Amino acid sequence: MFYGGDYNPEQWPEEIWKQDVALMAEAGVNLVTVGVFSWAKLEPQPGHYEFGWMDAVLDLLFDNGVFIDLATATASPPPWLAKLHPESLPVTEDGVTLWPGGRQQYCPSSPAYRNAAQLLVERIADRYGAHPGLVMWHVNNEFGCHVPACYCDTSAGAFKGWLESRYGSIDVLNEAWGTAFWSQAYGDWDEINPPRRAPTFTNPSQELDFKRFSSDALLECYSMERAIVKGATPQIPVTTNFMGFFKPVDYWKWAQHEDVVSDDSYQDPSAPESPMLSAMRWDLMRSLGSGEPWILMEQASNHVNWRRRNIGKRPGQMRAWSYQAVARGANGIMFFQWRASRGGAEKYHSAMVPHVQPESSRVWQEVKQLGNELKQLDEVLETRGQASVAVVFEWDNWWALEAPSKPAWDLRMMDQVFSYYEPLFAANVPVDFVTPTSDLSSYDVVLVPNLYLTRAGVAENFDNFVHAGGALVVSFFSGIVDERDNVYLGGYPAPLRRLLGITFEEFSAMPPDKRYRIALSDSGSCSSDQWSDPIRLEGAEAIATYEEDWLAGRPAVTMNRWGGGRSFYVGTRLDREGMSWLLEEVVGVPRPNWGFEVPSGVEIIRRSGGERVFTFLINHSDREIEVDIGPGRRNPLTESDHPPRLNLEPFEVAVLAT
């Protein structure tokens, strides 16, 4: 199990480095990420490289038993790049230039940036590829975090090239973008720009393609660097750190180019929904890597510094959340950063080693304890999670769905995903994320929150899944447009109409303060808001109906028997009770058999492999909870048995091994 964090020794004098490695040993640190922000130190003037200090750092680490995740140092160019190449600075849609002083001030399409980055990475790969401490490459850092897209002239040129290669001819682009409307037809590629500030709504297909292009422009940066380090060290795994459900970057596409997936996770310690949000993003990380273990590349030991109020983690909370990551597939627990900065923008971001003497620090004690515990869990490394429920999630759809000019602009992708995920999380049902064209054959249930953009092939994939006996649940405003964001004609939701056995002819957004009462087929009821499709049945049966207004008596939720399976359509936004009823009582999502009763407030997750089964129990509540696990459950941290009746304090964790 990897344990460690970002190590930025350039912030400190060399005498501190020696204290660092001693403290790392004390805390069980075996991996550190070095060099993320070292460009200015490695290349203080253009073309003038200084590697001596880095040589010393890497040797010192390796000599003290710490392995190296070596960053390519390209995440933030030195100020000289902006001075030499002002055109490399990114520009917003309003034409505002973003200057040095923060970080990441480069246009992803800038040749000046790319060339300088390439030269640097080549040197780094050349110099350190053979370093015995090197176990991983860390390309750049949090791609797209602060500059998800650039609207400058260089980006405009790159966007045109991208479009030309996507569409081939300007006529095809005009058709795809629907430029016949509003007199937007382009006569030539040169007339096209990024969707800069316009008098009113910009063309939504142009916006969608620009989001695709922007993700791809960053991916080109990544791929260029990856190729260099892979060329030098084909055997060393390469990663770049993801940021959970990060809208600007299509992680499905990126993950194909990663040897190992890694995540930076900073949930708010004071938000009750944080454990659910963590679970969800880590299920995504596991899914991005096709079930393979991933690395929690960054988390905070205590508080961050970029919220308006930066609440600290309470005693035990960091440990509980770290185990949650392991339970959901992480094989490494890392922090940003090793030692808290004295100066700069993140000096109030907590670290493994605080500003004060570590021995008197609660946080350091917890860091040390965790590092030493994790050493006991190497058996976990080869195990994996299992899920029979999948949630369909796709960036293209996210981008298209949230463009303005929709029936309800406040229809947000993540809200809808939450509405499915939350009852499953509460019921401890393991979930995978999949794309709409993933192989679904291993799942019993597939959930489809608002798949507005339904690409070619998706309907067939769903059809096959249901035919083969699966249960498919599709939310409203799915199956509306193709990948060009052009509406499917012929009766909504055209490509899914037969499979779902329903249709409707108009959208019906609801006023913001309006709620509808919904009668459920089992004589219960719930409420709904935001949206209400006036469904007509075409083979399906109503399993929930509106009780109010002009839709009274019309179907709100439907079920269609199709081949060996069932497809469900949810034509409105059900409340929490409605979603639980649907998923648990009607669809019947399968729950794992834990062998004992799991009280509410306790999260339980399993990793298994070969004969090994590890079961993780985490008390996320603020009260003590008793769990009657029965006798004979081994505690791998103590190598003794757990008591048959566990008393889990707040944030307490129990690992059960068989």
Add this chain to the structure above:
Amino acid sequence: MFYGGDYNPEQWPEEIWKQDVALMAEAGVNLVTVGVFSWAKLEPQPGHYEFGWMDAVLDLLFDNGVFIDLATATASPPPWLAKLHPESLPVTEDGVTLWPGGRQQYCPSSPAYRNAAQLLVERIADRYGAHPGLVMWHVNNEFGCHVPACYCDTSAGAFKGWLESRYGSIDVLNEAWGTAFWSQAYGDWDEINPPRRAPTFTNPSQELDFKRFSSDALLECYSMERAIVKGATPQIPVTTNFMGFFKPVDYWKWAQHEDVVSDDSYQDPSAPESPMLSAMRWDLMRSLGSGEPWILMEQASNHVNWRRRNIGKRPGQMRAWSYQAVARGANGIMFFQWRASRGGAEKYHSAMVPHVQPESSRVWQEVKQLGNELKQLDEVLETRGQASVAVVFEWDNWWALEAPSKPAWDLRMMDQVFSYYEPLFAANVPVDFVTPTSDLSSYDVVLVPNLYLTRAGVAENFDNFVHAGGALVVSFFSGIVDERDNVYLGGYPAPLRRLLGITFEEFSAMPPDKRYRIALSDSGSCSSDQWSDPIRLEGAEAIATYEEDWLAGRPAVTMNRWGGGRSFYVGTRLDREGMSWLLEEVVGVPRPNWGFEVPSGVEIIRRSGGERVFTFLINHSDREIEVDIGPGRRNPLTESDHPPRLNLEPFEVAVLAT
């Protein structure tokens, strides 16, 4: 009666065109607006025109009995214009350029835009002036909608020219703008710019003149095009579509150059005040055309797409609102647009023909029903509305009143107009809008909401009206400045002081959460907020007095007998009850005699002419309402009599003809 909508065939292949004309026949469509966004299709490259497809469209329409409102196609230039003439793009006050990708991306003063527009319109006028289907010209589209003003250097030059022609000498401008304050005196025209972003408040007279200029710059665009089409076809009426109470454009000035007034109206179907707002804007449209019929040029069949939640029209609601337009003077009911777009920014804007098969669509059925009904109402075309109450409304005043740096910045023109209009609408009192210098002799009552800017001649006009027996009601913060936005000295409200018989020496805005109790002369009471002039009587009598604070016992509302009439001054913002009391009980606005009792919730309006009287009843409420109209009322839609007791369902309409 015209019936139809915007027709944009360039979005569809030719086989769809044939379906279109068949459906138009089915729905009773007799007029469509063609070419609003066709520039890029008509002139795909600079100077290269392609009219063949338009020839085919117009012939097809005419051959199928549909007349043509032909747009000049200049509302949105093709992308090539921006490529060729980047200086033609509009610029915001912050210096942000507005790019292609939406629509209307032109600086109204741009010679490049104007030249290109002129060449295009000349070709169109030349080619289609003699087309037998042509019955109306539609110049541009919604002038000023997204770019009400441009701050670029070209606009700066045009603004200087406009100022030079207005003021003649720089000294006169300096005096008018009060540039002696804050050291703003201009030595030369060349030093003047649009009121671009400044360190603090810009000069309010400069702002006011820039609003006048910006309206005029657009009017020049309109007039240039109008001159071309009028030159080609003097007999064909010309319009451009207005947008209700649209602040950036002075519709009184524009309406003088329109052969027929038209309006685009998109009230929120879920807002209870929408019928009142529609009534108000349509009374304005009728008034802009001096009482002549106007055309509802655009409305939605169902929902729009540009609100955060786009609520659909409930069954019957589109019909009810369409009849409301007819009742208030419309001789045409048109939609945006004929067929819903598949792509682009407005694909979720409802249309006459939806994305789905029309026959199964509720909305299409309603569209078809309405079109066929309206054929029965040709007798209505020659009738007109009548009003004995007028509301004074002027753009200059709106602009000046809402500039910041006032005693109460949240004093909004439209709120104040509503406060007068709402009780009159509830009482079914017909209202005209007039300018402050209109001939008022046909009215019994003239209402003057907050005429802050009181031009020369206005006081005399009001004086004459009251002298001759009229009742004039003037709200606080009227008569304060001249047309330069310079304060009248000599005791507020100087030009109206004698007529009103009151004065005061200071303004007294009230804290936001403060309300005053007001004692009414008939021993009732109401409340007021926002403002409270400390009135001194100079001949008038108090008819309502403050009961609180340092103003306790001082007049809040006054009445002055003047010649044969009465003038009222309202020194505070009365609540709804106070306004009803004032208008109905004190002023005594005259109500029409309908011949029967009209229950609350039903709007009733009359159009008459010759021996024809059409009375329209509309149930805007969500409940059934009985109206006892008595026997013998003809229903022109059925050519039979109405029952003496009408049961009006929600959104039901009854037309009574005599």
Add this chain to the structure above:
Amino acid sequence: MFYGGDYNPEQWPEEIWKQDVALMAEAGVNLVTVGVFSWAKLEPQPGHYEFGWMDAVLDLLFDNGVFIDLATATASPPPWLAKLHPESLPVTEDGVTLWPGGRQQYCPSSPAYRNAAQLLVERIADRYGAHPGLVMWHVNNEFGCHVPACYCDTSAGAFKGWLESRYGSIDVLNEAWGTAFWSQAYGDWDEINPPRRAPTFTNPSQELDFKRFSSDALLECYSMERAIVKGATPQIPVTTNFMGFFKPVDYWKWAQHEDVVSDDSYQDPSAPESPMLSAMRWDLMRSLGSGEPWILMEQASNHVNWRRRNIGKRPGQMRAWSYQAVARGANGIMFFQWRASRGGAEKYHSAMVPHVQPESSRVWQEVKQLGNELKQLDEVLETRGQASVAVVFEWDNWWALEAPSKPAWDLRMMDQVFSYYEPLFAANVPVDFVTPTSDLSSYDVVLVPNLYLTRAGVAENFDNFVHAGGALVVSFFSGIVDERDNVYLGGYPAPLRRLLGITFEEFSAMPPDKRYRIALSDSGSCSSDQWSDPIRLEGAEAIATYEEDWLAGRPAVTMNRWGGGRSFYVGTRLDREGMSWLLEEVVGVPRPNWGFEVPSGVEIIRRSGGERVFTFLINHSDREIEVDIGPGRRNPLTESDHPPRLNLEPFEVAVLAT
């Protein structure tokens, strides 16, 4: 006692000037500020000066007994400067240029502006230095009010020069700014810019230095002008008008260059906290001048025009607030402006002479009464205030504390100062403001709200103060960083740790809606929010403890006996009751002995000198209050004795003289 206001005769024809001086005589006006916005009138074209009108104005004033505070007229350049030198216009951090049309549209570092200003001031000093009416120079106006900082290239160059002179070498700057983080290391001065818009948080040390630079850039403008007028007239005092607690400008540094401090004060008349806020800012003004009298240079006679609702002063309120200024050390009461403008941005800002005939104006009557009263108070001029309590306040700390990226971003300097000042104001305890390195030996109690940035020497100064017997109260988040905004290592709050006898190892911001119950040492309780340091005692004792959550039982407020005195640490934000308990019951701030009981609602302040003692009582409440002052108290306004039982009406003032 000076009495008068800003006089802007260029707004009016000469016949008005004669009325002005007659009215000034009537109102007891003896000083006016002339020329603040006269640049365009004095130099209508570049290099072409016109002084004739100013000659006439000054002579007319002096001939009528009115002295002159002559402005240097540089506060707002004429439009020709922007035309001739567009590069002199200021630019925001987003790159938006600020244009003429308002006022103050100059980059403070612009050579073009500075040269033009210098030439003008030289002429003015030369022409009017010997004018017999001249008694004061008024340099520029409200420096920094609308353009506190400029981000243009000229400013960038000046900033680099400022940094070079501060740091000497680029390595020292890199160390100070912590540029090793985020790869920000500068290789050359030329790479540095103002902290323009960046992709994310800019470097906080760069931000802090830019705030220092921006204050200094304005100070250079001031000093340049001061040198010119001082050179011409060494004996004439020089001022520039301050704006209370104005964040962009370091008034401690500026006050060293002022012969007399002056303040522009515009508290909201409808805000209950306004008297407290006025008291606080005027205590600052007195402290900036080391206790010497200052001048209230601007206030409004009635309402201002720049709030969203501009509430007027009620009858008596202007007088009450004017006396409050005198009581807190003002030797002059001035208004903006003499005569209300007819045009321009401030025409709804009240003035001494209103738009209407003055004789009928309530406000004019109050202005006249006050002017004639103040003539009776010349004895007050030589008296001074006394305080035994000091509040530490410093701009560097304000700037650093409120930069983002802190544990709680909503920790605002002024809120924290209020929390100390408010209970003292309510208890009528006189307060001085001091810098952290001021001589504290004359005070009994020193209060230190959130001295986040604790410069070298400060800890020693506090240490000496406490050792010598003083009581020192320090709020949380003090002693955290040095003047480079670099964290002090070695256990928070490192430089104050021994003095306070406590430490802690982490910050603990609280969720926004969270409050803690706090048990006080005397068995009372209070609540706290925002912040809660987990204090460890190192010699201090707990005098208040948390009762909740993981901090339950841990110290919230501590007291440490140190030398002859006591130091207190407040680790959370106490509520109003907690602060009163701390300051009054525990620390025991000394209250003056007034000789009689002072009821709540009445502010009481004393000025004394020689044998003179003036005691001012002001009723800020909206009810009549009785004060039993006893017999024999002289009223200097009437030269008779006050009755022993005073009945103070709302806004009534009593001056007691001995």
